[in-house]
Amino acid sequence: GENVEQHPSTLSVQEGDSAVIKCTYSDSASNYFPWYKQELGKRPQLIIDIRSNVGEKKDQRIAVTLNKTAKHFSLHITETQPEDSAVYFCAASENTNAGKSTFGDGTTLTVKP
Protein backbone atom coordinates (compact mmCIF):
# COMPACT_ATOMS: atom_id res chain seq x y z
CA GLY A 1 0.00 0.00 0.00
CA GLU A 2 0.82 3.65 -0.10
CA ASN A 3 3.21 5.15 2.46
CA VAL A 4 3.41 8.90 2.93
CA GLU A 5 6.18 10.52 4.94
CA GLN A 6 6.00 14.14 6.01
CA HIS A 7 8.70 16.48 7.32
CA PRO A 8 9.24 18.34 9.50
CA SER A 9 6.94 17.26 12.32
CA THR A 10 7.11 20.74 13.85
CA LEU A 11 7.95 24.06 12.26
CA SER A 12 8.20 27.44 13.88
CA VAL A 13 8.58 30.61 11.81
CA GLN A 14 8.40 34.33 12.38
CA GLU A 15 5.39 36.17 11.01
CA GLY A 16 6.07 37.20 7.45
CA ASP A 17 8.55 34.41 6.78
CA SER A 18 7.91 31.49 4.48
CA ALA A 19 7.17 27.93 5.57
CA VAL A 20 7.85 24.79 3.58
CA ILE A 21 6.55 21.31 4.36
CA LYS A 22 7.71 18.30 2.38
CA CYS A 23 6.15 14.92 1.73
CA THR A 24 7.24 11.79 -0.09
CA TYR A 25 5.08 8.95 -1.28
CA SER A 26 5.85 5.40 -2.30
CA ASP A 27 3.14 4.33 -4.74
CA SER A 28 3.81 5.55 -8.25
CA ALA A 29 0.12 4.96 -9.04
CA SER A 30 -0.90 7.83 -6.73
CA ASN A 31 -2.00 10.80 -8.76
CA TYR A 32 -3.89 13.09 -6.41
CA PHE A 33 -2.18 14.99 -3.60
CA PRO A 34 -4.28 17.15 -1.27
CA TRP A 35 -3.11 19.27 1.64
CA TYR A 36 -5.25 19.80 4.70
CA LYS A 37 -5.13 22.31 7.54
CA GLN A 38 -6.48 21.20 10.88
CA GLU A 39 -6.91 23.39 13.92
CA LEU A 40 -6.98 21.75 17.31
CA GLY A 41 -10.09 19.65 17.82
CA LYS A 42 -11.59 20.66 14.48
CA ARG A 43 -12.19 19.06 11.14
CA PRO A 44 -9.53 19.01 8.42
CA GLN A 45 -9.94 21.63 5.74
CA LEU A 46 -8.69 21.16 2.21
CA ILE A 47 -6.46 24.11 1.43
CA ILE A 48 -4.92 23.13 -1.88
CA ASP A 49 -4.41 20.05 -4.00
CA ILE A 50 -2.45 18.99 -7.04
CA ARG A 51 -2.86 16.26 -9.59
CA SER A 52 -0.10 14.33 -11.21
CA ASN A 53 -0.43 16.04 -14.57
CA VAL A 54 0.63 19.35 -13.02
CA GLY A 55 3.98 20.33 -11.54
CA GLU A 56 2.94 23.38 -9.57
CA LYS A 57 -0.21 25.07 -8.37
CA LYS A 58 -0.64 28.36 -6.56
CA ASP A 59 -3.46 29.96 -4.65
CA GLN A 60 -2.60 33.35 -3.18
CA ARG A 61 -0.03 32.72 -0.43
CA ILE A 62 -0.12 28.96 -0.79
CA ALA A 63 1.62 26.89 -3.44
CA VAL A 64 2.23 23.21 -3.95
CA THR A 65 4.89 21.59 -6.12
CA LEU A 66 5.03 18.01 -7.29
CA ASN A 67 7.97 15.98 -8.56
CA LYS A 68 6.56 12.73 -9.88
CA THR A 69 9.93 11.27 -10.73
CA ALA A 70 11.23 11.71 -7.22
CA LYS A 71 7.80 11.03 -5.70
CA HIS A 72 7.75 14.08 -3.52
CA PHE A 73 5.56 17.12 -3.15
CA SER A 74 5.81 20.23 -1.04
CA LEU A 75 3.60 22.91 0.46
CA HIS A 76 4.87 26.48 0.45
CA ILE A 77 3.25 29.21 2.51
CA THR A 78 4.56 32.72 1.97
CA GLU A 79 4.09 35.80 4.15
CA THR A 80 2.95 33.65 7.04
CA GLN A 81 0.45 35.02 9.53
CA PRO A 82 -0.38 33.88 13.09
CA GLU A 83 -3.69 32.46 11.84
CA ASP A 84 -1.70 30.05 9.67
CA SER A 85 -0.72 28.25 12.88
CA ALA A 86 -2.25 24.76 12.72
CA VAL A 87 -1.41 21.19 11.86
CA TYR A 88 -0.94 20.55 8.15
CA PHE A 89 -1.39 17.11 6.60
CA CYS A 90 -0.34 15.98 3.16
CA ALA A 91 -2.05 13.02 1.55
CA ALA A 92 -1.86 10.86 -1.54
CA SER A 93 -4.48 8.81 -3.33
CA GLU A 94 -4.84 6.84 -6.52
CA ASN A 95 -7.38 8.05 -9.01
CA THR A 96 -10.44 7.06 -7.03
CA ASN A 97 -11.38 9.75 -4.59
CA ALA A 98 -9.88 11.78 -1.79
CA GLY A 99 -11.64 9.70 0.83
CA LYS A 100 -9.24 6.84 0.18
CA SER A 101 -6.15 8.99 0.73
CA THR A 102 -3.17 7.96 2.81
CA PHE A 103 -2.17 10.80 5.11
CA GLY A 104 1.21 11.97 6.29
CA ASP A 105 1.84 12.30 10.02
CA GLY A 106 1.28 16.02 10.05
CA THR A 107 3.34 19.16 10.64
CA THR A 108 2.56 21.49 13.49
CA LEU A 109 3.21 24.99 12.19
CA THR A 110 3.58 27.83 14.66
CA VAL A 111 3.80 31.37 13.35
CA LYS A 112 5.18 33.74 15.95
CA PRO A 113 3.90 37.32 15.82
Next chain:
Amino acid sequence: GAVVSQHPSWVICKSGTSVKIECRSLDFQATTMFWYRQFPKQSLMLMATSNEGSKATYEQGVEKDKFLINHASLTLSTLTVTSAHPEDSSFYICSARPLGSGRIDEQYFGPGTRLTVT
Protein backbone atom coordinates in the same frame (compact mmCIF):
# COMPACT_ATOMS: atom_id res chain seq x y z
CA GLY B 1 -23.95 24.04 1.38
CA ALA B 2 -22.28 20.63 1.78
CA VAL B 3 -22.46 20.36 5.55
CA VAL B 4 -21.66 17.20 7.45
CA SER B 5 -22.54 16.85 11.11
CA GLN B 6 -21.53 14.34 13.74
CA HIS B 7 -23.27 13.43 16.93
CA PRO B 8 -22.24 13.44 19.65
CA SER B 9 -19.37 15.89 19.51
CA TRP B 10 -17.83 14.25 22.55
CA VAL B 11 -18.68 11.25 24.67
CA ILE B 12 -17.29 9.59 27.76
CA CYS B 13 -18.14 5.96 28.36
CA LYS B 14 -17.10 3.17 30.67
CA SER B 15 -14.91 0.32 29.54
CA GLY B 16 -16.96 -2.55 28.17
CA THR B 17 -19.89 -0.46 26.96
CA SER B 18 -20.79 0.38 23.37
CA VAL B 19 -20.97 3.82 21.82
CA LYS B 20 -22.74 4.89 18.63
CA ILE B 21 -21.52 7.86 16.59
CA GLU B 22 -23.67 9.36 13.86
CA CYS B 23 -22.50 11.05 10.69
CA ARG B 24 -25.09 13.00 8.71
CA SER B 25 -24.93 14.86 5.43
CA LEU B 26 -27.34 17.72 6.06
CA ASP B 27 -27.91 19.19 2.62
CA PHE B 28 -26.82 16.52 0.19
CA GLN B 29 -27.08 12.80 -0.35
CA ALA B 30 -24.03 10.63 0.09
CA THR B 31 -23.68 7.09 -1.15
CA THR B 32 -20.21 6.91 0.33
CA MET B 33 -18.98 8.02 3.71
CA PHE B 34 -15.59 7.45 5.26
CA TRP B 35 -14.67 6.90 8.88
CA TYR B 36 -11.29 7.98 10.21
CA ARG B 37 -9.62 7.71 13.58
CA GLN B 38 -7.13 10.24 14.81
CA PHE B 39 -5.08 9.70 17.95
CA PRO B 40 -3.70 12.77 19.74
CA LYS B 41 -1.03 14.52 17.70
CA GLN B 42 -1.22 11.85 15.03
CA SER B 43 -2.52 11.57 11.53
CA LEU B 44 -5.91 10.55 10.23
CA MET B 45 -6.18 6.84 9.64
CA LEU B 46 -8.93 5.60 7.34
CA MET B 47 -10.86 2.90 9.17
CA ALA B 48 -13.55 2.01 6.70
CA THR B 49 -15.59 3.08 3.72
CA SER B 50 -19.32 3.09 4.34
CA ASN B 51 -21.57 2.42 1.35
CA GLU B 52 -25.30 3.03 1.46
CA GLY B 53 -27.23 -0.20 1.24
CA SER B 54 -24.23 -2.49 1.35
CA LYS B 55 -21.55 -3.70 3.72
CA ALA B 56 -18.77 -1.40 4.72
CA THR B 57 -15.26 -1.97 3.46
CA TYR B 58 -12.74 -2.07 6.27
CA GLU B 59 -9.07 -1.18 6.04
CA GLN B 60 -6.48 -3.73 6.97
CA GLY B 61 -6.10 -4.12 10.69
CA VAL B 62 -9.50 -2.68 11.60
CA GLU B 63 -11.77 -5.15 13.38
CA LYS B 64 -15.15 -5.15 11.69
CA ASP B 65 -16.83 -6.82 14.66
CA LYS B 66 -15.57 -4.12 16.98
CA PHE B 67 -16.32 -1.13 14.79
CA LEU B 68 -19.78 -1.72 13.38
CA ILE B 69 -20.77 0.53 10.50
CA ASN B 70 -24.29 0.94 9.22
CA HIS B 71 -25.11 3.21 6.27
CA ALA B 72 -28.87 2.84 6.27
CA SER B 73 -29.79 5.93 4.28
CA LEU B 74 -28.27 8.39 1.85
CA THR B 75 -27.76 10.91 4.62
CA LEU B 76 -26.75 8.83 7.63
CA SER B 77 -23.92 6.51 8.54
CA THR B 78 -23.29 5.25 12.05
CA LEU B 79 -20.18 3.87 13.69
CA THR B 80 -20.65 1.76 16.80
CA VAL B 81 -17.64 1.05 18.94
CA THR B 82 -18.52 -2.17 20.71
CA SER B 83 -17.09 -3.22 24.06
CA ALA B 84 -15.01 -0.08 24.17
CA HIS B 85 -11.65 -0.06 25.92
CA PRO B 86 -9.41 2.85 26.93
CA GLU B 87 -7.23 2.27 23.86
CA ASP B 88 -10.26 3.09 21.70
CA SER B 89 -10.19 6.63 23.06
CA SER B 90 -9.64 8.80 20.02
CA PHE B 91 -11.04 11.49 17.75
CA TYR B 92 -13.36 9.89 15.19
CA ILE B 93 -14.02 11.88 12.02
CA CYS B 94 -16.32 11.05 9.16
CA SER B 95 -16.44 12.47 5.66
CA ALA B 96 -19.08 12.22 2.99
CA ARG B 97 -18.90 12.11 -0.75
CA PRO B 98 -21.94 13.52 -2.62
CA LEU B 99 -24.06 11.19 -4.69
CA GLY B 100 -22.90 11.17 -8.26
CA SER B 101 -19.80 13.22 -7.64
CA GLY B 102 -17.23 12.72 -10.35
CA ARG B 103 -14.67 14.96 -8.69
CA ILE B 104 -11.75 13.21 -7.10
CA ASP B 105 -11.37 15.97 -4.54
CA GLU B 106 -14.96 16.17 -3.38
CA GLN B 107 -15.46 15.08 0.19
CA TYR B 108 -16.77 16.98 3.18
CA PHE B 109 -15.54 16.29 6.70
CA GLY B 110 -17.63 16.17 9.81
CA PRO B 111 -16.51 18.08 12.92
CA GLY B 112 -15.36 14.93 14.67
CA THR B 113 -16.37 13.06 17.82
CA ARG B 114 -14.05 12.88 20.80
CA LEU B 115 -14.45 9.48 22.50
CA THR B 116 -12.97 8.91 25.93
CA VAL B 117 -13.24 5.45 27.46
CA THR B 118 -12.63 5.28 31.20
